[in-house]
Each structure stands twice: as structure tokens, then as C-alpha cells.
Amino acid sequence: GYPRLSSIYASYGFDVRHVPLDAGGIDIDALDASGADIVHIMPSHQFPTGRVTSVTRRYELLGWLAGGSERYLVEDDYDNEFRMAGRPIPSLASIDVLGRVIYIGTFSKSLGSALRLAYMVLPPVLAARYDAALGFYSSTVGVVDQICLARLLESGDYARHVNRYRTQRRQVRDALLAALAASPAAPRLSVEEADSGLHFVLAVRTGATEAQIARAGLRHGVRLAPMSRYATADDGAPWDDAAGYAGVGASAPLPGYADTMPRFVMQYDGLSPEAVPRCSAALAAAVLETAR
Amino acid sequence: GYPRLSSIYASYGFDVRHVPLDAGGIDIDALDASGADIVHIMPSHQFPTGRVTSVTRRYELLGWLAGGSERYLVEDDYDNEFRMAGRPIPSLASIDVLGRVIYIGTFSKSLGSALRLAYMVLPPVLAARYDAALGFYSSTVGVVDQICLARLLESGDYARHVNRYRTQRRQVRDALLAALAASPAAPRLSVEEADSGLHFVLAVRTGATEAQIARAGLRHGVRLAPMSRYATADDGAPWDDAAGYAGVGASAPLPGYADTMPRFVMQYDGLSPEAVPRCSAALAAAVLETAR
Numbered sequence: 001g002y003p004r005l006s007s008i009y010a011s012y013g014f015d016v017r018h019v020p021l022d023a024g025g026i027d028i029d030a031l032d033a034s035g036a037d038i039v040h041i042m043p044s045h046q047f048p049t050g051r052v053t054s055v056t057r058r059y060e061l062l063g064w065l066a067g068g069s070e071r072y073l074v075e076d077d078y079d080n081e082f083r084m085a086g087r088p089i090p091s092l093a094s095i096d097v098l099g100r101v102i103y104i105g106t107f108s109k110s111l112g113s114a115l116r117l118a119y120m121v122l123p124p125v126l127a128a129r130y131d132a133a134l135g136f137y138s139s140t141v142g143v144v145d146q147i148c149l150a151r152l153l154e155s156g157d158y159a160r161h162v163n164r165y166r167t168q169r170r171q172v173r174d175a176l177l178a179a180l181a182a183s184p185a186a187p188r189l190s191v192e193e194a195d196s197g198l199h200f201v202l203a204v205r206t207g208a209t210e211a212q213i214a215r216a217g218l219r220h221g222v223r224l225a226p227m228s229r230y231a232t233a234d235d236g237a238p239w240d241d242a243a244g245y246a247g248v249g250a251s252a253p254l255p256g257y258a259d260t261m262p263r264f265v266m267q268y269d270g271l272s273p274e275a276v277p278r279c280s281a282a283l284a285a286a287v288l289e290t291a292r
Numbered sequence: 293g294y295p296r297l298s299s300i301y302a303s304y305g306f307d308v309r310h311v312p313l314d315a316g317g318i319d320i321d322a323l324d325a326s327g328a329d330i331v332h333i334m335p336s337h338q339f340p341t342g343r344v345t346s347v348t349r350r351y352e353l354l355g356w357l358a359g360g361s362e363r364y365l366v367e368d369d370y371d372n373e374f375r376m377a378g379r380p381i382p383s384l385a386s387i388d389v390l391g392r393v394i395y396i397g398t399f400s401k402s403l404g405s406a407l408r409l410a411y412m413v414l415p416p417v418l419a420a421r422y423d424a425a426l427g428f429y430s431s432t433v434g435v436v437d438q439i440c441l442a443r444l445l446e447s448g449d450y451a452r453h454v455n456r457y458r459t460q461r462r463q464v465r466d467a468l469l470a471a472l473a474a475s476p477a478a479p480r481l482s483v484e485e486a487d488s489g490l491h492f493v494l495a496v497r498t499g500a501t502e503a504q505i506a507r508a509g510l511r512h513g514v515r516l517a518p519m520s521r522y523a524t525a526d527d528g529a530p531w532d533d534a535a536g537y538a539g540v541g542a543s544a545p546l547p548g549y550a551d552t553m554p555r556f557v558m559q560y561d562g563l564s565p566e567a568v569p570r571c572s573a574a575l576a577a578a579v580l581e582t583a584r
Contacts, residue, residue, distance in 0.1 A: 007428045114435035136299045140432035143406035 001232060002047045005040060005076075014038075018232040021046060021256040025053030028060050039064075040074040043092060044083070048230040048265040049256060050193030050201050058092055065100045072126075074102045079109045079197040081162045084170050086195045099123035107149070109198060109269070110162050117141060117149060169198060172268050172276060179280035185287040192263075199267040201227065202283075203259075207292030210262040216286035222279055224286070227263035231255060293524060294339045297332060297368075306330075310524040313338060313548040317345030320352050331356075332366040335384060336375070340522040340557045341548060342485030342493050350384055357392045364418075366394045371401045371489040373454045376462050378487045391415035399441070401490060401561070402454050409433060409441060461490060464560050464568065471572035477579040484555075491559040493519065494575075495551075499584030502554040508578035514571055516578070519555035523547060 001018060009016045017034045020027050026041050039061070043053035053061075065071045075092045093103035106118040122130055139146070152158040173194060180189055180202070187205075194200035204213060210226035217224040231254045253260045271279065293310060301308045309326045312319050318333050331353070335345035345353075357363045367384045385395035398410040414422055431438070444450040465486060472481055472494070479497075486492035496505060502518035509516040523546045545552045563571065 004428050011426060113430075116430070116432055116434045134303060136296050138405075138408065140408055142408045142434070142437060145434060145437075 001230060002042075003230065006232070009040070018255075021049060021051055023051065025051065025057035026061070028057070028064055031064060037068065037070050038072045038074065040076060042076045042078060044077050044080050044089070045193075045197035047078070048199075048201070048225075048227060050197060050199060050265075051256075052086075052089065052193070052196055055089055058089070058095070061092060062096060062098065062101075065096075065098055072100050072102060074104060077103060077105050080105060081110045082166055082169065082198050083196045084166070084173065084194070093121060096123070099125050102126065110158075110165065115145065117145065169268065172271050172273055173200070175273060175276045176266070176268060176271070176280060179276055180283070183280050183284035185284035188287055188291060198269045199265055202264045202266050203261045204263070204287055205261060206287065206290065208262065208287075208290035210264070212290045213262055213264075213286050216290045217282060220282035220285045222282035222286065224283070225265040225267065227254060227265060230265070293522060294334075295522065298524070301332070310547075313341060313343060315343065317343065317349035318353070320349070320356055323356060329360065329362050330364045330366065332368060334368045334370060336369050336372050336381070337485075337489035339370070340491075340493070340517075340519060342489060342491060342557075343548075344378075344381065344485070344488055347381055350381070350387070353384060354388060354390065354393075357388075357390055364392050364394060366396060369395060369397050372397060373402045374458055374461065374490050375488050376458070376465065376486070385413060388415070391417050394418065402450075402457065407437065409437065461560065464563050464565055465492070467565060467568045468558070468560060468563070468572060471568055472575070475572050475576035477576035480579055480583060490561045491557055494556045494558050495553045496555070496579055497553060498579065498582065500554065500582035502556070504582045505554055505556075505578050508582045509574060512574035512577045514574035514578065516575070517557040517559065519546060519557060522557070 006016050006018075017036060019030045019034055019036070019039075025043060025046070026039065031039060041053065041061075043058065043061075045052060061073060065073055073092060073096075077091060080091075091103065093101040100123065102123070103121040104118065105121075106113075107115060108118065111117065149158075152161075177191055177194065177200075180186065180191070183189075190203045190205070192201040192203055206213070210224075210228050214224040214226050254263070257263070298308050298310075309328060311322045311326050311328070311331070317335060317338070318331065323331060333345065333353075335350065335353075337344060353365060357365055365384060365388075369383060372383075383395060385393040392415065394415070395413040396410065397413075398405075399407060400410065403409065441450075444453075469483055469486060469492075472478065472483070475481075482495045482497070484493040484495060498505070502516075502520055506516040506518050546555070549555070
């Protein structure tokens with residue numbers, strides 16, 4: 001998961017548990033077993049696995065919500081603008097008739113995180129509770145920024161910007177995937193979950209560990225984000241970098257994965273088209289150099 | 293006090309008590325008796341009374357802090373730029389050797405509340421605790437705004453703006469005080485705490501209630517802020533508009549006041565020089581019309 005989320009919930013005194021995913025999304029049996037009342041998921045594009053929650057699993061999640069009167073689901077749709085391929089899937093909020101889905105989105109991926117612009121869509125009952133308990137808070141977003149954003153949305157310029165930017169990002173993704181496929185390391189690489197959002201996952205067939213490959217990457221000029229960094233042990237403790245690295249590619253698979261291949265979260269938000277060949281070459285060099 | 297503050301602390305689960313003021317600032321005996329560990333005060337210019345905490349009381353407050361190892365003081369210096377007359381008094385944070393004063397300030401009064409810019413200066417021990425427990429939070433202020441503010445401060449333009457704006461506000465205050473002194477209602481008016489900040493208090497000698505004067509003010513085109521609106525009963529409940537009004541100017545004085553005169557919080561942040569005569573005339577008309 002996204003470590004900052006756990007920190008935020010923990011700082012409010014919540015008892016935070018991590019629930020494994022399978023290919024369809026969050027594991028409903030494990031969710032049930034966790035005893036949680038509130039689930040925070042990223043169904044459009046889970047971070048870090050990139051998995052898209054299936055329609056079937058979405059209905060199962062709504063069924064889980066219906067199973068308890070104080071159950072809520074936070075639908076964190078942080079990069080919803082960047083579905084790159086495949087059919088769009090309805091958001092949980094749009095098919096929720098229980099009023100238990102809290103939809104949150106951000107402009108951090110589409111306009112830039114430096115702007116600190118995000119939003120929350122509460123179901124009516126919770127909106128009333130929010131107004132009563134916390135409505136006295138002023139928005140932390142300055143009025144000038146709010147007005148600029150409103151004009152951008154109303155004029156259609158935001159939609160045009162997103163369309164242009166999505167196309168541009170898709171081209172970078174395509175170029176990077178093509179470069180990796182043409183690289184000498186290609187037989188060792190497989191790409192996972194590249195249809196949505198601004199990152200995909202790269203799995204490497206090797207006897208080396210994530211840490212070894214990441215260190216080699218740094219020497220060649222590419223900073224890799226090992227999947228194990230985002231893994232969380234069953235007891236809620238974050239994966240230990242040293243211990244986590246030692247285990248990966250050797251013994252136990254990470255939660256949600258059947259194999260022990262090293263994996264990297266390949267974010268291409270900020271990658272320029274010009275940098276793609278260099279990035280691919282550095283990655284291939286790091287993989288081949290450490291391959292066992 | 294400032295009602296939103298109580299709401300914020302209460303929303304974090306704090307048990308909020310209100311402690312009366314006297315002319316020198318917060319009542320230390322009452323603070324002791326409240327059992328509080330954390331006190332939030334506005335020593336430069338208390339809202340709504342406008343009172344400035346005396347140097348003596350500041351040292352007594354530091355003495356109170358020293359009396360318990362987990363006592364903290366929040367020095368809310370929301371309009372520190374606007375000392376209009378008299379000698380500057382050192383902030384509590386500047387004379388705190390215990391490391392127990394949390395200094396907070398804002399650019400809302402000097403640049404505009406629409407920008408949502410504020411800051412907090414933590415003593416070193418608390419800064420370390422903050423970093424450990426909450427350091428993962430991103431600032432809610434956009435980076436562009438932060439850079440603009442930094443340039444404004446570094447260039448000296450902020451200081452020049454504040455000096456200009458303070459002079460301009462002082463002229464508006466002086467014009468308003470002169471207009472009130474020259475108005476037919478003058479014998480009934482007394483001005484309190486006009487040396488600092490962007491509001492003063494106007495007390496009215498009359499048999500009318502605050503509510504009656506405020507209603508008359510509205511008819512004449514001026515919206516008055518009755519002092520009783522900011523009063524808080526001993527049990528922590530906010531003053532009831534209807535009940536509060538009925539009592540004021542008739543029976544019990546508000547906390548911190550010896551008399552039962554109606555009082556109004558006269559904010560002149562947004563008052564233009566051109567509007568001063570109209571404002572003064574409307575106020576005088578409201579006072580004279582309701583005088584008993």
C-alpha cells in the first residue's frame with residue numbers, strides 16, 4: 001500500500017490493518033476476517049501493484065458494505081484520469097445505493113502535486129455529519145487557487161489538458177515498453193498492469209534480489225522503486241528494507257504475488273520522451289549485471 | 293474567545309474550558325483552578341476584548357508553565373503586525389527558556405485570509421516530536437504560494453507592505469475614532485483597547501441591550517458584532533444569542549467586565565476611509581434611537 005495513508009489513519013488513532021490483494025482486487029475473505037469497518041482502496045489503479053479492481057469484486061465490496069450498518073469504503077481514485085487502455089469501469093461511488101462510499105480524488109497527478117488540490121465526495125448522510133462536526137473548518141486551499149481551478153474546469157481547458165497529457169504519457173509508456181522489449185534484458189523482463197494510471201510494474205526473472213538490482217540501477221543512473229518497499233507485514237509493520245530485500249527473490253513471495261520475482265514500481269509521471277532510451281538502457285544493464 | 297478555536301480543539305477530543313480575563317490578561321488563578329495543561333491565548337491582542345497581556349502577566353504565565361512538566365502555551369499572535377501605539381511587548385516565545393511556548397502566526401490579517409497562509413514555531417523538543425509523529429504530512433500550502441511568500445519576505449516587500457498597510461489602517465482607525473468622538477452619540481460612547489490589532493471595542497452607556505442596538509444598526513446600514521456573541525458560559529456552552537442578549541445591559545456583566553454596558557467588536561480590517569463617516573453616523577443613529 002501507500003505508506004503515508006497508514007500513517008495518516010494511525011495518527012487519528014485508527015487501528016490499521018493491511019489486507020492482501022489478488023488479481024481481482026482486495027481479498028474479501030481477508031477483509032471480513034480483519035474485522036475492519038472502514039476499507040480504503042484504490043480500485044481504479046492500486047498503488048503499488050497497479051491492479052484494477054474487477055467489476056465482480058466491486059459488487060462483492062458493495063455486498064460487504066451492506067453487511068454492517070457502520071461499514072464505509074473510501075474509494076481513492078488518485079489517478080482516475082489515466083486509464084490508458086481497456087473499457088472504463090464504473091466507480092464504486094457511482095453504483096453505491098447504500099450511501100457508504102466516500103469518493104476522494106486529487107489534481108496532483110493531472111495538474112501537479114505542488115498545488116495541493118484534492119476533493120472528497122461524501123454520501124449525503126456523511127456530508128450532513130461532516131457539516132455538523134467539522135463544517136467550521138475553512139478549506140486549506142486558497143480562494144485564488146479555487147477560482148483558477150473552477151475556471152479551468154468550466155472552460156473545458158482542464159479536460160483538454162488531461163486528454164493531451166494522457167496521450168503524451170501514453171506515448172512515453174509505449175516508448176518505454178518498446179525500449180524494454182527491444183533491450184538485451186528483454187527475456188528477463190515482464191510488464192504487469194500497464195493499462196491504467198501513471199505507473200506499471202516490472203517483474204524481473206533473476207536470482208538477484210530487488211536490492212541488488214536497485215543498487216546496480218543507481219550506478220547506471222536510474223533510481224528504481226522496489227515493490228518490497230511498499231509491502232507490509234501481517235502485523236502491520238512496514239517491510240524492513242534490509243530484511244525485506246534479503247527475502248525477496250529468494251524465499252517468500254510478497255503479499256498478493258504467487259512468485260518471488262523482484263518487482264519494481266515504474267512511475268513515468270515525470271519521464272521525458274528523450275530520457276526513455278537512457279532509462280531503458282540503464283535498467284537493462286542493471287538487470288544483466290546482477291543476473292544469476 | 294474565538295469560537296472556531298474551541299471547535300477545533302473539541303474536534304480533536306480535547307476537554308475545552310474557558311478562563312476569564314482581567315485587564316492584565318488571562319486570570320492565572322482561574323487558569324490554575326481549571327486544571328488545564330495547555331493554554332491557548334492571544335497575548336498581543338486578545339479576541340474579542342482587544343486586551344494586551346501585560347509584561348507582568350507574561351512572566352506569571354511562564355511561571356505557570358514551569359509549574360508542570362507537561363504544560364504548554366499556544367501564543368496565538370494572529371495580528372502581531374498591527375501594534376498601532378505604545379511600546380512593543382516581547383512575545384512569550386521570545387522569553388521562554390522552558391521550551392513550552394508554541395508560537396503561531398498567520399498572514400491572514402496582513403495579506404488576506406483567502407491565501408490560507410499561516411505558520412507555527414515549535415520549541416525544539418516539540419519540533420522533534422512533530423517530525424516523528426506527523427512529519428509525513430505534506431504542507432497544505434501549495435509550493436507556488438510558498439515560493440511567492442518567500443520572495444515577498446526576502447525582498448523586503450512584505451515589510452514595506454505591512455508598514456504601508458499599518459499606516460493606512462491606523463488612519464482609518466483614527467478617522468473612525470474622531471468621527472465617533474464628534475458624533476451626537478459621543479457622550480454615550482467609550483472606546484476600549486484601540487492601540488493594537490485591527491479591531492477595538494466600543495462600549496455604550498445606555499439602558500438598551502446589545503441586541504436592540506445591533507438591530508437598529510442593521511436598519512441604518514451597519515452590522516455590529518455584539519461582544520456577548522463571543523462570551524462563553526462557565527460550563528463551556530457558547531453564549532445563547534437570545535438569552536445572552538436579554539441579560540446584557542440589564543443584569544450580569546460579561547466575563548472579564550465589571551459593568552453591564554453593551555459592547556461591540558469594531559473590526560476595521562475592511563473599512564474604507566470613504567465609508568468612515570457613514571459608518572459613524574449609522575452607529576450614532578442606532579445608539580441614540582435605542583437609548584433609554
